[in-house]
Amino acid sequence: MESLLHVVQQPIVPFAILLAVILTVPPLFERLRLPGLVGLLAAGVILGPNALKILDTKQPTMELLSDIGLVYLMFVAGLEVDMEQFRKTKYRSAGFGTFTFIVPLIFGTTVGRVFGFDWNASILIGSLFASHTLLAYPIVSRLGVVGNEAVTVTIGATIFTDIGALLVLAVCIAIHKGEFSLTSLFTLLGMLIAYSAIVLFGFDWAGRQFFRRTGDDQGNQFLFVLLAVFLAALGAELIGVEKIVGAFLAGLAVNDAIGEGPVKEKVIFVGSVLFIPVFFVDMGLLIDIPGFLKSLSSIWLTLAIVFGLITSKFLAAFFASLIYRYNKQEMLTMWSLSMPQVAATLAATLVGYRAGILSEGVLNSVLVLMLVTATLGPLITSKVATGLRVQETLVEPVKPKSEIESEITIDNKLSSRFTIVVPVRNPQTERFLIEIAAILAKHEGGRILPLAIPQAHAQMDASELDQALKRNQILLNRAMEMSRELGVEAEPILRIDDAVPQGISRASRENNANLIVMGWSNRASFRARLFGNVIDGVLWASHCPVAITRLLDSPSKIGRILVPMENFTNQAVRLIRFAKILADANQAQITLLNVCDRRTSDTKIAWTTSQMNLLAEKWMPDINTDIKVVANDDIVKAVLIASQLSDLVVLRSERQRTAGGLAMSNITTEIVQQLHCSFVLLGEPQKNYREVVSY
Template identity: 35%
Template structure:
């Protein structure tokens, strides 16, 4: 068939035009269907039906659709594991296992009896077909990502249940397919389970260690992106080598790399962007090209099989979600969201039907005949459409509910991070630290500041400052966050920061730790000291020896009476967010009275974050932390300005202790919000230099030692 007399025939086989048409579909399908309130995932599948062999035959389902389709399928499972909140998952893992078992047992039971008594199939055919009802694919998972509810409890339960259900389904598929192989034996399925468990243990042990080493050694985002994709396909390929489907390996890779890729990091943004823009739509279009709607009108047997398969699959999944809801007393909206995510059939269902279709029985018939093949395609179409509609409706309602709750719970103060940039070596770590501390729901609230001294107004200083601001903006943009760039001329850097703080009404400052230039130079530096005297807002001084996402633990030293400072819950919220994003355990060392406030806040607001509490009676015990802080830990020291409630004279020895005992550790020195305006006219003690203890303190220590000897 000639097309517009341009020498082009249908179906189009030229790679350039194939890719162009696919991109046009990816571009316009969401735009057109959003006006009709139809999920764009449904649009991708329907577009695949129209352009495929069974539609207008515009494109042929060539090897590119098979390649990108497989990548897209792995990507869906990988993102599902990567997006899962592992801290919350630990508290709901029992619910996820229950949902997974119910979503496997109920469809297997109902499906087996319907296949035997209604469709009149044999035993093995009925078991394999029933396992297809049990499996499901997270086709509608991109919808919950788009609405920002991927870390809701019901979503985590559905994702965890998917892993359980699909694993059991793939085991059934592997055993049945192995029965028709020459090497099949009575211990085949036992050996298969042993291989799956062994390989999973290897992935869980080695992948995080390899990933942490790689991220520490290479900080280029492109290199990190390629590395992550390589790990995904390595996990998928290893699973296929032992006879399982690669989707299980991709999901497992997402789980084990979860803690190395924070939800708000630039790398996470890149992974989601590429997957949702290209790989996943390609997979959905390829699924649509398999669907032949005409069989419903032409072949009565196929229509009957398709009707039974679709009804049994949907009813059994709804019963499983309803039972889980009743067992754990969840609300109807959570049940609806679980049903929407667990209803779609695609990946494992396609794998099972193709395997069964290619198995030839001794009598010359196929294990799964043409009616089952065509019925499976219709099953995929209807379940994907219904899954998308249900998930879209539930996700919208959940997102509105969550936003209203968070709006009521938010503090009146607007969250704004002011990040002075001057040293190109610290910009990456400063931005990374601020990103893991910010509210995940906020897309703004970042101000990068470059202060230029009035006495040094050379063109080179201005250009260098502009380059640093642009680099900070690139990091923020790659993480999906907006950042305002401010260049300021002032008498000195500290004054410029203080004035900008007031002008933009920033809530806190994140700066890098000063490097001592001379022996008489102070630990914090004159600029930081002036900044602390010039503002009562929270100041965080950062020294990172490795990328933020590779930290394994956060150790927090809290002084006595810190709970009486006005900024106590503010800095505690920032540390808790950091622990949640990085998946780190937070170990608090504090006085027993302060511990009660810390435990109460963490249990109420961040119950999913792993936390531990130990006593730190006096600040002199800070040296005990040397045994608790390793090279890949972050030491957070909560200090205070002189003259305030939680200030302790032993703070004067902090610079010496840090320099001597914690020089090889990543460090965060935190000065919280405190009441009152800065009083620059009062003579403050030097916070950065090691000072001699006051006379009364020396005399007290002398008498204590003397009586102790006696």
């Protein structure tokens, strides 16, 4: 009995319980169509001191992991700010950022004063209103409307609102500690400015230098990023401000250095599956539901905070739309994007609560606010952002068809022939890969480059390398035989490299490839997400588009092709043109599918149908085409039903993005995991490379 009691008291026990909660609870709630973070909060309530008393916020394990989660949450919030989008509209972003900071700050401060809080606490409540989390970014990305100016401005405004809210938090904490005077205020602001400059410019320079010198050493790069965030957090505390300020600035600082690469994906993954969920469980431990329900004033406070936040964000978007002349749809999109209160709001609330400035009623109210806005914001975005005009929309095309067709991936002068690189590793899928590459190459009058990469490492002896070379040479010989049989020109490449993904990317770049055709592998496993796989590595590093294929039968037998589409941009054109090439080769039928909400008006459905007909007439005049607009709230289910009558589904592969470190579901991933037919995923190249596909 004593030994059992000794084991139960070990710090590892709460950690094991937390892992079990994180592993099982979010998927269960998502099956019930509830956000996973709601499950984490609920688990905290049930396991906390107000229920089963299994976990407590004062346990050393909880304190450590929750603090790391708090820092990580703000770091990821800074890391995921799209600096490239921000630079495009920085002045208008500053304007909207000012509106969506000042107006909610006034509303929140007023709510605080009405409910009897002092000026310091009231202003801090106002600052909680001021920030926002881009929880609906994956939705506007999937809809292809990120290029709309109103969306870009809202994304850029995140920097101003979050920094402003964190500065207010720092001043309020200093006032609460009795350290406030005009001299101390100016001293604090001066130290903040100097500290921010050191972090933003110093860490950015150090990151660029370190990443340049370490090349492909992702392990050390990952550790560098972690070191940067915790050094910045400690530095913030040294100058007398909260560590979450330093964490957010560190995220902004290493943003450009880390880029959109596998290291960023791993950093976010570690946070989203471990530390940030622990933070939400810890927040749940603080919730006293019985006490909250007994207090009538707390309920009124909650209603005032929720109503005040939603109203103030709407007014901020309305004022910005008047000044910048955005239409109603753009104004509503700005409102819905700036409504969710998750990352900075929760972090600042917890800091204020621990410091004794905010009451338990405010803490509970902010948690309710988070749940309401995290649900309502993305829901409204999905309704109002559909059909937003962007620069490349086909309704008013910026580029004529002839110009799109003539452009080549990097530099047309460097490569006059369409080139497709086909990495060959699996003998069982090699035949179909060569076949589909041959169809594309014939259509463009180009060539294919079968690529085999024997992987070498430091501990590898000569005999192992010889065996690897022989195996890969056999694959290349088979690829050449198939190419001759199919009547397409092929040039084999045998390349020794220490990493297969980098080898594929380097060979493609050296040969000015226009397309990479690869086989599919499971990307959903824990190991693949943590360490990455070949597909991930190529997608992150490729300078040209990547076609990821899972072919259950020969491409020559494809008779019915399904192309789901949500928008009518040039990205949609690429999917259509890819499908057209396969349809030309096999006299196949193409079905263009759009899934809309059940509440979509008949006028909107008619407009969508007409746009899809225009696409078909313009890009597939000689193809047997079927246009379908299906009203269904479940996009995945609608696509899967349509795929039952298809031999191949052509989808767009999107770069995974989280919102404030919270893992967001990817509709494309859900679809491919359940498809029972062949599919092709067209992946986008790196942002740094100009990319227009010629096929």
